[in-house]
Amino acid sequence: MNIPAQIKEALSKGLISAIAQDAESNEVLMLAWMNEEALLKTIESKRATYFSRSRNSLWVKGETSGHFQEVVEIKFDCDGDAVLLKINQIGAACHTGEKSCFHNEFK
Numbered sequence: 001m002n003i004p005a006q007i008k009e010a011l012s013k014g015l016i017s018a019i020a021q022d023a024e025s026n027e028v029l030m031l032a033w034m035n036e037e038a039l040l041k042t043i044e045s046k047r048a049t050y051f052s053r054s055r056n057s058l059w060v061k062g063e064t065s066g067h068f069q070e071v072v073e074i075k076f077d078c079d080g081d082a083v084l085l086k087i088n089q090i091g092a093a094c095h096t097g098e099k100s101c102f103h104n105e106f107k
Helices: 005-013 036-045
Strands: 016-022 028-034 049-052 057-060 069-076 082-089
Touching: 005 016, 005 036, 016 036, 028 036, 028 049, 028 082, 036 049, 036 057, 036 069
Parallel strands: 016 082
Antiparallel strands: 016 028, 049 057, 069 082
16 A cells, blocks of 8 residues: 555645544544654554654554554545544553543533
8 A cells, every 4th residue: 555645745744643433333533643654654564553742753552551453444634634544443542541532522
């Protein structure tokens, strides 16, 4: 699988958004960031790999927790600056232990 030209262009300018979505339920599980290396590692390994802005390094989701994200499909948006990872989530997606990082509601 090759990186589409639109995504390559966006990556040349910095990080892109990466949305992880459950492949079966379509529930949005988390939002993270990717650089070109993270995207390539994700494509090659079929395991979601992101770029940590706070640590300034790559991280494989589940590397320490065991809560891996197995990538089933990758799509990109119309502007070419975000990817959607359709995944099979093993364990919780959120570092808090919640299934999804989007468990807080505005009240």
